[in-house]
Amino acid sequence: MSTPHPSTPRPAQILVVDDEPDLRTLYELTLLREGYRVEAAGSVAEASQHLDAGRFDAVITDMRLPDGLGMEILQRIQQDQRGERCVVMTAYGSAENAVEALKAGAFDYLTKPVDLKQFRAVVASAVQATAQLAGARAARPVDDRVDDGAKIASAVGSGGAAALERLVGDSEPMRIVKARIAKVARGMAPVLVRGESGTGKELVARAVHACSQRSDGPFVAVNCGAIPENLLEAEFFGARKGSYTGSAQDRDGYFQAARGGTLFLDEIGDLPLAMQSKLLRAIQERSVRPIGSTQEDAVDVRIVSATHKDLQSEVQASRFRQDLFYRLNVIEIAVPALRERRGDLPALCKALLARIARDAGMPVPTLSAEVLQLLAEHPLHGNVRELENLLHRAVALSDGDMLHLDFVDSTLQPSELPLREPAAPIYAAAPSAAAIASPPKGGAAEVPNDLQGYLDQQEREILIRALQETGFNRTAAAARLGLSLRQIRYRIARLGIATPNGDGADE
Numbered sequence: 001m002s003t004p005h006p007s008t009p010r011p012a013q014i015l016v017v018d019d020e021p022d023l024r025t026l027y028e029l030t031l032l033r034e035g036y037r038v039e040a041a042g043s044v045a046e047a048s049q050h051l052d053a054g055r056f057d058a059v060i061t062d063m064r065l066p067d068g069l070g071m072e073i074l075q076r077i078q079q080d081q082r083g084e085r086c087v088v089m090t091a092y093g094s095a096e097n098a099v100e101a102l103k104a105g106a107f108d109y110l111t112k113p114v115d116l117k118q119f120r121a122v123v124a125s126a127v128q129a130t131a132q133l134a135g136a137r138a139a140r141p142v143d144d145r146v147d148d149g150a151k152i153a154s155a156v157g158s159g160g161a162a163a164l165e166r167l168v169g170d171s172e173p174m175r176i177v178k179a180r181i182a183k184v185a186r187g188m189a190p191v192l193v194r195g196e197s198g199t200g201k202e203l204v205a206r207a208v209h210a211c212s213q214r215s216d217g218p219f220v221a222v223n224c225g226a227i228p229e230n231l232l233e234a235e236f237f238g239a240r241k242g243s244y245t246g247s248a249q250d251r252d253g254y255f256q257a258a259r260g261g262t263l264f265l266d267e268i269g270d271l272p273l274a275m276q277s278k279l280l281r282a283i284q285e286r287s288v289r290p291i292g293s294t295q296e297d298a299v300d301v302r303i304v305s306a307t308h309k310d311l312q313s314e315v316q317a318s319r320f321r322q323d324l325f326y327r328l329n330v331i332e333i334a335v336p337a338l339r340e341r342r343g344d345l346p347a348l349c350k351a352l353l354a355r356i357a358r359d360a361g362m363p364v365p366t367l368s369a370e371v372l373q374l375l376a377e378h379p380l381h382g383n384v385r386e387l388e389n390l391l392h393r394a395v396a397l398s399d400g401d402m403l404h405l406d407f408v409d410s411t412l413q414p415s416e417l418p419l420r421e422p423a424a425p426i427y428a429a430a431p432s433a434a435a436i437a438s439p440p441k442g443g444a445a446e447v448p449n450d451l452q453g454y455l456d457q458q459e460r461e462i463l464i465r466a467l468q469e470t471g472f473n474r475t476a477a478a479a480r481l482g483l484s485l486r487q488i489r490y491r492i493a494r495l496g497i498a499t500p501n502g503d504g505a506d507e
Contacts, residue, residue: 012057012130013037013038013039013054013055013056014031014038014056014127015038015039015041015047015050015056015058015084016028016038016039016040016060016061017040017041017044017046017047017059017065017070018040018062018065018089019042019043019065019066021042027040027114034120034123036057036123036127039056043065043067043068044068044073047073048073048076051073051076051077051082055083055084057084057085057126057127057130057131058085058086058087058107058123058130059073059084059086059087060087060089060110061073061074061086061089063089063101064091070101071088074086074088074104074105075104077105078105083130085108085126085129086105086106086107086126087106087107087108087122087123087126088101089111090110090111090112095323098111099326099327102188102190103189107125107126107129107187108122108126108188111284118286118298118300125188125214125300129212132213159210159211159215160182160210160211160212162210163203163206163207163209163210163211164178164181164182164210166206166207167200167203167207168347168351169341169343169348170347172341173336173340177204177333177336181204181333182211184333185208185209185211189331190302190304190305190327190328190329190330190331191303191304191305191332191333192306192307192311192328192329192330192331193205193304193307194308194311194332194333195306195308195335195336196335197382197385197475198383198471198473198476199336199338199383199384200335200383200384201335204333204335205221205262205264205304206264208262208304209261209262209264214260214261214262217259217261218257218260218261218262219258219262220254220257220261220262220263220264221264222235222263222264222265223266223267224265224266224267224268224270224271225266229272229275232271233278234251234291235253236254236278236282237278237282237288238250238253238256239253239290239291239292240290240291240292243291243292244291244292253288255288255297255301256288258299258301259300260300261301261302262301263301263302263304264304264305265279265304266305266306267307267308267475268305268306268307268311268328269308269309269314269319269320273319273320276321280327282299283324283327283328284327286299286300303328305328308476308479309479311325312325337383338384338387345375345376346372352391353367353395353403356391356392356395360395362395365394365395365398365403371403378390381469382470382471382472382476385473386472389472456495460495463491463495463497464497466481467492467497472499474489
């Protein structure tokens with residue numbers, strides 16, 4: 001009889017399914033030393049007999065068995081709505097099998113030959129996830145009349161419920177998003193959050209983390225488009241002392257910092273192809289090699305990524321690796337644009353105004369029905385971020401308790417927008433494609449006395465128009481003009497363009 005695991009009132013029960021006796025014995029001994037109770041099977045039929053006889057906290061199964069596939073065991077657990085978390089073991093190089101298993105509902109996967117340290121960590125996570133689900137089911141109200149929101153909240157715990165509440169809105173699209181978050185948070189499958197700029201993709205990623213069994217671990221958010229290309233490898237994987245000029249000590253990368261938690265890769269579509277290849281290997285092998293090191297570090301992280309780009313189109317255009325796309329897009333969460341859930345506007349305005357007022361130390365202003373109607377009719381191309389910018393401006397310009405939203409600032413022609421005088425450039429900038437403007441109606445443009453000044457003015461007006469039409473969202477405006485985020489930041493600073501909130505929005 002094994003010694004009970006000190007952190008649980010009873011030993012967790014594990015079912016191990018593998019047709020190789022030596023490996024089966026190795027897994028059994030490893031788990032027994034961890035304090036678990038273990039039963040073993042060598043085929044799909046034997047595993048079915050064990051499942052018929054009782055319940056387990058986790059099931060670990062090889063993919064290929066003499067009488068079938070481990071997927072059959074996984075499918076049975078899913079179809080019978082059993083509580084066991086299933087971990088699938090796949091042969092080295094069978095990445096497509098691992099992705100297939102995760103899509104079918106596997107909690108996690110392990111690559112053979114199995115690293116025992118990783119094996120123990122994955123099993124512990126699976127057992128913890130099963131215990132969380134059992135506790136949530138026990139606390140769930142029996143009354144069938146309880147609404148879906150209450151059922152989701154009871155299933156994810158208080159921390160997860162609080163994170164879901166930050167996703168303001170009770171429209172049908174948002175209920176679908178929240179239900180999907182609660183469901184996908186249970187496993188370790190990579191999640192791709194897709195949506196337009198300003199829709200709140202990072203809030204969704206944080207909710208996935210908060211609803212998972214990894215919520216006590218770190219949440220590390222990385223903007224992939226904001227890191228200089230020559231620093232990407234060191235930032236992601238770490239570096240050893242002396243590995244490059246100025247490296248005075250060992251430093252961890254994002255993967256090491258996110259151990260035991262979630263690594264959120266925002267704007268994943270902006271990663272260069274060379275780095276995409278290295279990221280794919282890190283995800284598949286669950287290990288990274290810091291710069292200057294001869295050893296690989298095992299890392300235990302869940303990957304959640306986000307993009308406003310159409311990654312399938314990027315794959316077809318050879319700007320994004322197909323194998324990395326399929327590895328990241330195991331589960332997709334589509335965040336709706338604000339125009340698809342305008343019924344949430346009153347609740348969103350209330351929440352945003354409460355936050356703005358709290359930050360400013362002032363009473364929460366009242367939004368009239370007429371203003372809400374104006375907002376409902378406004379395009380809001382920049383989604384929730386543009387809405388927040390509008391409300392920030394309205395609060396700043398308000399002179400009473402009643403808030404009157406003025407769209408004048410959002411509808412000015414580019415030449416009418418307030419501008420700061422640009423600093424004199426140290427070097428004459430070459431004219432950009434955006435600066436080549438069409439000649440005015442009625443004839444060719446006059447030859448300017450100051451060509452650089454003329455080109456600057458044309459470029460300034462085009463940039464302002466693009467920023468205005470995207471709710472002053474720099475990333476969206478850059479994409480519209482065929483520029484990178486760094487390029488548009490440089491142009492905004494060089495041309496002295498004033499944005500409504502001072503420093504703009506970059507999602």
